[in-house]
Amino acid sequence: MEVGRQILDQQLVDKTGLGVGKVDGIMLELRNGAAPRISAVLTGGHLFARRLHPRLERWARRLTRNWGPGKPEPLRIPWSKVMKIGVDVKVDIDAADAMPWEHWVRDRIIGRIPGSGS
Amino acid sequence: MSKLLKIALGIFTSIGGFLEVGAIATTAQAGAAFGFRLIWAVVLGTICVIFLVEMSGRLAAVSRHTIKDALRERFGPRIFLLTLVSDGVINLLVLAAEIGGMSLALQLVTGISFRWWAVPVGFLTWLLLWKGSFSLIENGVSLLGMVAVAFLVGAVMLDPPLNAMVRGAWPSLPTERPVHYWFTAVSILGAAISPYLFYFYSAGAIEDHWDEDEIGVNRAVATVGMSFGAILAIAVLVVAAMVFHPHGIEPERYEQVALLLTSPLGRWGFYLFAATLLVSCLGAALEISLATAYSFAQGLGWNWGEDVRPRDAARFSLVYTVMIALTSLLMVAGIDPLKLTLFSMALTSLTLPIVTFPFLILMNDRDYVGEYGNHWIGNLAVIAISLLASIIALVAIPLQLMGG
Numbered sequence: 001m002e003v004g005r006q007i008l009d010q011q012l013v014d015k016t017g018l019g020v021g022k023v024d025g026i027m028l029e030l031r032n033g034a035a036p037r038i039s040a041v042l043t044g045g046h047l048f049a050r051r052l053h054p055r056l057e058r059w060a061r062r063l064t065r066n067w068g069p070g071k072p073e074p075l076r077i078p079w080s081k082v083m084k085i086g087v088d089v090k091v092d093i094d095a096a097d098a099m100p101w102e103h104w105v106r107d108r109i110i111g112r113i114p115g116s117g118s
Numbered sequence: 119m120s121k122l123l124k125i126a127l128g129i130f131t132s133i134g135g136f137l138e139v140g141a142i143a144t145t146a147q148a149g150a151a152f153g154f155r156l157i158w159a160v161v162l163g164t165i166c167v168i169f170l171v172e173m174s175g176r177l178a179a180v181s182r183h184t185i186k187d188a189l190r191e192r193f194g195p196r197i198f199l200l201t202l203v204s205d206g207v208i209n210l211l212v213l214a215a216e217i218g219g220m221s222l223a224l225q226l227v228t229g230i231s232f233r234w235w236a237v238p239v240g241f242l243t244w245l246l247l248w249k250g251s252f253s254l255i256e257n258g259v260s261l262l263g264m265v266a267v268a269f270l271v272g273a274v275m276l277d278p279p280l281n282a283m284v285r286g287a288w289p290s291l292p293t294e295r296p297v298h299y300w301f302t303a304v305s306i307l308g309a310a311i312s313p314y315l316f317y318f319y320s321a322g323a324i325e326d327h328w329d330e331d332e333i334g335v336n337r338a339v340a341t342v343g344m345s346f347g348a349i350l351a352i353a354v355l356v357v358a359a360m361v362f363h364p365h366g367i368e369p370e371r372y373e374q375v376a377l378l379l380t381s382p383l384g385r386w387g388f389y390l391f392a393a394t395l396l397v398s399c400l401g402a403a404l405e406i407s408l409a410t411a412y413s414f415a416q417g418l419g420w421n422w423g424e425d426v427r428p429r430d431a432a433r434f435s436l437v438y439t440v441m442i443a444l445t446s447l448l449m450v451a452g453i454d455p456l457k458l459t460l461f462s463m464a465l466t467s468l469t470l471p472i473v474t475f476p477f478l479i480l481m482n483d484r485d486y487v488g489e490y491g492n493h494w495i496g497n498l499a500v501i502a503i504s505l506l507a508s509i510i511a512l513v514a515i516p517l518q519l520m521g522g
Contacts, residue, residue: 020419111432
């Protein structure tokens with residue numbers, strides 16, 4: 001639980017040091033007769049929005065579904081993929097598959113401007 | 119890189135960051151309206167910004183965190199968002215003022231209205247961010263910014279009375295027009311203590327991979343660089359106090375401010391003023407755009423970095439692109455750049471505690487800075503000055519708006 005409080009809002013980086021997002025939420029596994037255990041860390045804009053206000057979360061979801069990259073689900077990273085907790089939280093995933101908004105902005109807007117470095 | 123070169127470069131950057139449209143406009147106003155009497159506001163603002171810049175460098179060197187990154191981690195989404203919105207709005211206004219400043223510099227030289235220049239100037243700013251590297255922006259532009267030394271030359275040539283200047287460095291109550299006096303004082307404070315300056319500085323320290331070894335360099339750069347910047351700002355005030363004040367001239371437009379240097383330096387003075395305005399505003403515009411993009415990226419966990427190709431930091435690049443486009447359009451709409459500058463500087467003062475208080479908590483938290491925590495003098499100076507600036511601004515801004 002202490003670990004949970006510590007890593008919440010920390011930076012997530014992938015194996016290569018690329019930013020994946022922030023730890024916007026933590027998934028706990030409740031066990032009979034034992035202390036709850038962290039089963040996954042979550043990251044996603046609507047999760048961030050939910051912690052501000054539920055209405056903001058609805059807006060964020062609608063934005064993602066109607067104008068953005070689609071499916072408004074947070075990225076769920078199983079606890080077993082967490083490699084190291086230091087200044088950042090290093091996780092064993094590929095950031096390239098993990099950031100729908102980043103890719104949406106890259107493919108629809110930034111990548112189309114000349115000189116963006118294709 | 120040798121330590122000495124590092125210090126020298128850092129100092130140049132800090133001077134470049136200090137003197138921009140806000141500092142020029144507010145000190146020129148102060149000198150014209152109140153002679154030397156508001157020098158204290160420059161001094162007070164400089165003390166505060168030296169502490170804050172030093173702290174942001176130390177935070178980066180010890181904790182490897184930028185300010186925004188640490189704010190999000192330590193305080194969670196609400197406080198982080200509060201600071202993001204507050205300095206996002208301020209940065210937008212100040213960036214518009216800088217783009218206005220560049221456009222006006224070109225208007226002075228060409229005679230073509232600043233509204234025509236806003237889009238080309240915005241495009242140039244964007245292109246430098248899009249294609250340029252961090253060191254190009256940091257070092258190139260601030261070296262060019264040395265043209266601002268013209269103000270120091272001008273001030274010395276005018277042979278100002280030293281004892282009146284020294285008296286002005288000590289805070290005093292206004293003898294006339296109190297609202298204008300206090301409004302100008304908080305504008306100066308806001309121009310000196312621009313939050314984008316230390317956000318930019320903290321991101322730069324992370325991009326340059328600082329560690330504990332840099333703490334000494336950092337302290338020297340912050341102190342010497344900001345003090346030099348302050349001397350240039352005081353020089354602007356002194357020139358205005360010598361040239362405008364005795365004749366009761368109070369510049370209402372930048373065209374009038376431009377005549378500052380013609381008295382000591384003749385025709386050259388006019389061009390030097392335009393060049394200083396152009397270069398210093400360009401430097402500030404680059405730093406503000408980057409600082410805002412950094413803030414979003416560091417607080418929300420996006421990829422960031424000025425040396426990364428735009429498509430590899432798409433959302434980061436999107437922030438500065440949208441911001442520059444918006445502010446250029448704001449200037450095309452024909453908002454008075456001088457009024458906008460003074461107003462946004464005062465607004466900066468008003469919002470200072472939102473930025474500085476959470477930052478101070480970080481700087482006293484052993485989890486972040488360990489044994490390198492703040493000295494109580496730094497804490498006290500920043501709390502006192504930002505509270506003072508904010509309270510005066512709270513009273514002076516509405517009164518100024520009603521009166522003006």
